[in-house]
Amino acid sequence: xxxxxxxxxxxxxxxxxxxREQLETAHSIQNKERLLGTIAVEMGILxxxxxxxxxxxxxxxxxxxxxxxxxxGFITSNQLKYLLDVRTRKKIRSGDILVREGFINKEKLYxxxxxxxxxxxxxxxxxxxxxxxxxxxxxxxxxxxxGYQVLICISG
Numbered sequence: 565x566x567x568x569x570x571x572x573x574x575x576x577x578x579x580x581x582x583x584r585e586q587l588e589t590a591h592s593i594q595n596k597e598r599l600l601g602t603i604a605v606e607m608g609i610l611x612x613x614x615x616x617x618x619x620x621x622x623x624x625x626x627x628x629x630x631x632x633x634x635x636x637g638f639i640t641s642n643q644l645k646y647l648l649d650v651r652t653r654k655k656i657r658s659g660d661i662l663v664r665e666g667f668i669n670k671e672k673l674y675x676x677x678x679x680x681x682x683x684x685x686x687x688x689x690x691x692x693x694x695x696x697x698x699x700x701x702x703x704x705x706x707x708x709x710x711g712y713q714v715l716i717c718i719s720g
Contacts, residue, residue: 659677691715704716
């Protein structure tokens, strides 16, 4: 039995829907958009000069950026925890970047995401709850074709 891809991005690669270069581009964009140093400077927690010094320390001693900034006395552990939380909230999913860059269209991405999740057996039942009977029906039909058991309700 063939091993399942470890991530949705790897699944898209295996299916030939994106190239390795496109995935690397998406990951590069994702990392640039969530670097701790950039967030710290944007928020006024670090100056640009201090961020550069922390980055040099990081590269010299092969430690994470936050650890470098703490070691140099630029931030506290509480500030690092806050920055990590902000970074997590700002993270952009690789799939969204792939769509934004035009490497795959949104419909195909969502279709493949449903197939990927089905293969991983994460979701089996889905509850659809909307006051619109038409929307409930459309969602049930769409999700059922991927093998999900869809339960409908019209109010919370």
